[in-house]
Amino acid sequence: MSAIELVVEGKAVEPADGWTFAWVDRAAGVARLSDGSRSISCLVEGAGSEWFVTINGRRILVGARTWRERMLAKAESAAAGHGGPVDVKATLPGLVVAVGVEEGDDVAEGAPLLTIEAMKMQNEVRAPRAGRVVVVAVGAGQAVAAGATLLRIE
Amino acid sequence: MATSRSDGDPSLRKDGGATRPSKEIFSRLLVANRGEIAIRVIRACRELGIESIAVYSDADADAPHVRMADRAERIGPPAAADSYLSTDALLAAARRAGADAVHPGYGFLSENAAFARAVEAAGLTFVGPPPATLEALGDKLAARRSVAEAGVPIVPGLLVPLVAGPGGVAEADLAEVGFPALLKAAAGGGGRGMRRVERREEIGPALEGAAREALAAFGSGTLYLEQLVAPARHVEVQLLGDLHGGLAVLGERECSVQRRHQKLVEESPSPAVTPRIRGRLTDSARRVAGTVAFDSAATVEFLLDAAGNHYFLEMNTRLQVEHGVTELVTGVDLVAWQIRVAAGERLPDAVLRAAPRGHAIEARIYAEDPHRSFAPVAGSVTTWNMPSGPGVRVDAGVTADAPLPSEYDPLLAKLMVHAADRPAAIARLRRALDETRVGGVQTTLSFLRWLVDEPSFVNGAYDTDLVADRWRGGPPLTDLERSLAAAAARGARRDAGAPQLPRTDAASSGGSRWAAEARREAVGRRRPG
Numbered sequence: 001m002s003a004i005e006l007v008v009e010g011k012a013v014e015p016a017d018g019w020t021f022a023w024v025d026r027a028a029g030v031a032r033l034s035d036g037s038r039s040i041s042c043l044v045e046g047a048g049s050e051w052f053v054t055i056n057g058r059r060i061l062v063g064a065r066t067w068r069e070r071m072l073a074k075a076e077s078a079a080a081g082h083g084g085p086v087d088v089k090a091t092l093p094g095l096v097v098a099v100g101v102e103e104g105d106d107v108a109e110g111a112p113l114l115t116i117e118a119m120k121m122q123n124e125v126r127a128p129r130a131g132r133v134v135v136v137a138v139g140a141g142q143a144v145a146a147g148a149t150l151l152r153i154e
Numbered sequence: 155m156a157t158s159r160s161d162g163d164p165s166l167r168k169d170g171g172a173t174r175p176s177k178e179i180f181s182r183l184l185v186a187n188r189g190e191i192a193i194r195v196i197r198a199c200r201e202l203g204i205e206s207i208a209v210y211s212d213a214d215a216d217a218p219h220v221r222m223a224d225r226a227e228r229i230g231p232p233a234a235a236d237s238y239l240s241t242d243a244l245l246a247a248a249r250r251a252g253a254d255a256v257h258p259g260y261g262f263l264s265e266n267a268a269f270a271r272a273v274e275a276a277g278l279t280f281v282g283p284p285p286a287t288l289e290a291l292g293d294k295l296a297a298r299r300s301v302a303e304a305g306v307p308i309v310p311g312l313l314v315p316l317v318a319g320p321g322g323v324a325e326a327d328l329a330e331v332g333f334p335a336l337l338k339a340a341a342g343g344g345g346r347g348m349r350r351v352e353r354r355e356e357i358g359p360a361l362e363g364a365a366r367e368a369l370a371a372f373g374s375g376t377l378y379l380e381q382l383v384a385p386a387r388h389v390e391v392q393l394l395g396d397l398h399g400g401l402a403v404l405g406e407r408e409c410s411v412q413r414r415h416q417k418l419v420e421e422s423p424s425p426a427v428t429p430r431i432r433g434r435l436t437d438s439a440r441r442v443a444g445t446v447a448f449d450s451a452a453t454v455e456f457l458l459d460a461a462g463n464h465y466f467l468e469m470n471t472r473l474q475v476e477h478g479v480t481e482l483v484t485g486v487d488l489v490a491w492q493i494r495v496a497a498g499e500r501l502p503d504a505v506l507r508a509a510p511r512g513h514a515i516e517a518r519i520y521a522e523d524p525h526r527s528f529a530p531v532a533g534s535v536t537t538w539n540m541p542s543g544p545g546v547r548v549d550a551g552v553t554a555d556a557p558l559p560s561e562y563d564p565l566l567a568k569l570m571v572h573a574a575d576r577p578a579a580i581a582r583l584r585r586a587l588d589e590t591r592v593g594g595v596q597t598t599l600s601f602l603r604w605l606v607d608e609p610s611f612v613n614g615a616y617d618t619d620l621v622a623d624r625w626r627g628g629p630p631l632t633d634l635e636r637s638l639a640a641a642a643a644r645g646a647r648r649d650a651g652a653p654q655l656p657r658t659d660a661a662s663s664g665g666s667r668w669a670a671e672a673r674r675e676a677v678g679r680r681r682p683g
Binding site: 004006008009014015016017019020021022023028029030031033040041042044045046047048049051052053054055057058059062064091093095097117123146 | 530532590592594598601603636637647649
């Protein structure tokens with residue numbers, strides 16, 4: 001029984017039974033898991049309650065929170081509530097090819113907002129939460145830098 | 155399998171396997187590119203005794219290719235249009251550095267006729283074909299016509315541009331092609347402006363989207379329509395020519411492992427190419443080369459259908475990303491010879507008659523998430539452990555702990571292996587992938603590790619739909635993978651120091667680690683839910 005709750009893809013996971021963990025090269029994040037007969041190399045990066053474990057080239061996000069951290073997070077999200085404005089930003093530089101919403105539109109969480117072409121890909125930008133679009137800062141045909149504010153939802 | 159195109163003076167071919175370059179070779183070569191391919195060209199220059207000049211945008215000031223070159227010239231801000239795609243900036247850099255030749259690498263300006271012409275007008279040598287050849291081949295539609303006239307099979311479809319507009323598309327044209335069909339950009343390449351059209355009714359919107367993409371990427375929205383050949387394999391033939399009529403045909407590469415019509419894995423020889431098919435591909439590649447003035451490295455791309463029929467797709471007169479696969483099986487240094495033939499050297503017999511040996515595979519490591527439709531990822535590479543050992547070659551251009559420049563191609567490294575036969579090459583690739591560790595960002599490594607155990611890849615019976623049909627979004631995490639990841643995270647977190655306790659608790663428990671741990675466990679056990 002561990003006091004640290006481990007979460008992968010939103011679900012609590014029990015750590016593999018009987019496998020021991022040891023660093024191989026701690027500075028590089030290289031570690032080894034072993035059950036006595038088998039041994040698996042992995043890359044472990046992170047700190048505190050958020051870790052990335054790379055096994056066979058796949059980077060797996062693992063939440064590792066103590067009971068206290070879970071309680072704190074719950075309290076914080078309850079206090080934050082709803083309603084604060086959220087700026088939707090471009091994660092990559094690219095070209096805005098279509099804007100699907102106008103100022104004043106009500107959007108649901110996950111609703112498509114606009115399309116940005118970056119690195120040969122058309123990427124749909126979706127609403128991070130439900131709310132009203134109060135500012136549309138870009139138009140179709142406009143080039144945007146990484147981190148540029150695209151629109152604001154309140 | 156290589157002979158001369160001209161049957162002229164036989165003494166021309168008697169210069170044997172001379173490996174030392176002639177005296178007239180360039181003294182200073184400007185590498186008009188970045189990343190791993192710039193490093194590849196710089197390495198060739200060093201071996202040939204040529205001074206190398208790197209160029210860099212502000213995003214690349216501390217990039218590995220800059221550190222590796224003999225000298226470096228700044229060419230502008232991060233945006234490629236203002237730096238690596240700026241003819242003016244590149245020529246100014248070449249003038250400042252006193253370069254006498256320019257190697258364009260791949261991508262960027264490598265197939266840009268206007269750039270090649272400007273380089274020559276400035277009195278420098280362009281390491282590549284004559285500008286007129288780039289022009290002729292840059293128009294894919296015109297190339298289709300001239301290649302068909304030379305007796306090479308082409309994909310059935312239109313030989314004239316498809317025009318969208320008030321009149322719409324001629325029904326007769328569409329009926330002639332049939333559906334499903336593939337919409338392509340006449341000025342295109344690299345999968346841009348390409349659309350699969352399933353039904354007649356989809357042609358309108360597909361035309362619009364493809365034309366927009368093609369216009370943005372190539373400055374021309376001209377499109378044409380081909381029948382969709384499916385299932386199909388993508389097989390290409392490597393050519394190397396000189397200014398004296400010498401032409402080496404250096405075997406084929408199988409490039410069917412693709413996403414978004416872009417290659418991920420290449421191998422040579424192709425598991426689908428029998429000696430009979432190879433003979434026909436070689437003959438067609440020679441005919442294609444004969445349609446243009448050509449004296450450099452080039453690749454002729456073909457589709458191969460399930461019955462073993464081949465169809466010409468296009469000819470690329472530049473170095474390909476996957477050139478290393480051919481170098482491993484033939485032992486011919488394509489980049490060095492590209493530079494030497496540009497300086498006027500003849501290809502020796504050792505190159506003209508190079509016979510492929512063994513099997514080579516290249517696996518491309520991109521900063522892309524294969525579990526999210528191969529979307530490019532932003533971030534920095536942290537840990538960077540590349541494999542080594544027998545038969546392993548890595549061409550990379552990565553700076554650890556610096557943000558990946560999002561302006562450019564997300565290719566991090568090319569991992570290549572060479573072994574006696576295909577099963578041994580796959581085993582070697584699997585071993586090399588297990589030695590490879592890239593931290594900080596998700597890469598295509600998870601896809602590649604899956605691929606080497608995927609039955610259709612292992613038995614060689616795959617086509618260009620492999621990623622779409624077999625990988626899809628990738629297998630879900632297994633319970634073992636989840637629990638191992640959890641065990642690793644717990645181990646790392648515990649090792650990073652005991653989790654912080656509420657201060658009041660720590661004070662009352664007397665500060666003993668053991669007591670604190672016991673209390674923490676107790677608190678954890680009492681937690682609700």
